[in-house]
Amino acid sequence: MSTQYYEGIGRRKEATARVRIMSGSGQVVINEKTGEEFFSRMGDFDIALAPLDAAGENLASFDISVRVSGGGVTGQRDSVQLGLARALTLMNPDLRPTLRKGGFLSRDPRVKERKKPGLKRARKAPTYTKR
Numbered sequence: 001m002s003t004q005y006y007e008g009i010g011r012r013k014e015a016t017a018r019v020r021i022m023s024g025s026g027q028v029v030i031n032e033k034t035g036e037e038f039f040s041r042m043g044d045f046d047i048a049l050a051p052l053d054a055a056g057e058n059l060a061s062f063d064i065s066v067r068v069s070g071g072g073v074t075g076q077r078d079s080v081q082l083g084l085a086r087a088l089t090l091m092n093p094d095l096r097p098t099l100r101k102g103g104f105l106s107r108d109p110r111v112k113e114r115k116k117p118g119l120k121r122a123r124k125a126p127t128y129t130k131r
Contacts, residue, residue: 005065008086012078012108015071019083021091024063030080031068044077051085054102055095082107 005022028035028049039045052059064084068076085104089096099105113122120126 006087006091008083008088008090010079010082010084010086010107012082013071013075013111015068015075015079017066017068017076017079017083019080019087020065021062021084021087022065023061026058026060026062028059028064028066030066035064039073039077041073044073048077048080049084050081051088051099051102051104054104055088055092055098057088078108 003022005020007018007020010017010019028045030038035045035048039048049059049064052062066080066083068080070076071079081104085099089099089105096105115122118125
């Protein structure tokens with residue numbers, strides 16, 4: 001017997017998260033770890049699950065399974081947040097205006113700028129010496 005789930009993909013910078021939500025007992029598994037264990041920095045786990053609060057849904061009625069790769073802690077947190085919001089809209093399209101108003105359905109377009117020739121990084125120039 002296969003369980004019905006809703007999947008949303010979220011991206012931010014170099015991070016990509018595949019979020020699946022299904023009815024269950026409130027278990028959050030991110031890369032085979034519990035949610036609190038994976039996001040050990042204070043507040044990150046709550047920010048990642050913010051779309052649930054905004055939608056007025058109770059975490060205890062869902063199981064959330066996440067596969068996240070690439071990027072750093074903040075990028076992964078924000079990609080999980082976007083993926084969760086997209087999965088919630090697939091599950092219940094009536095939540096779309098609420099999540100849109102909260103800013104959970106907008107992908108952050110900022111990415112790392114490319115290195116330019118003659119510079120050390122994207123914008124940092126070598127030290128100027130007059131003589």
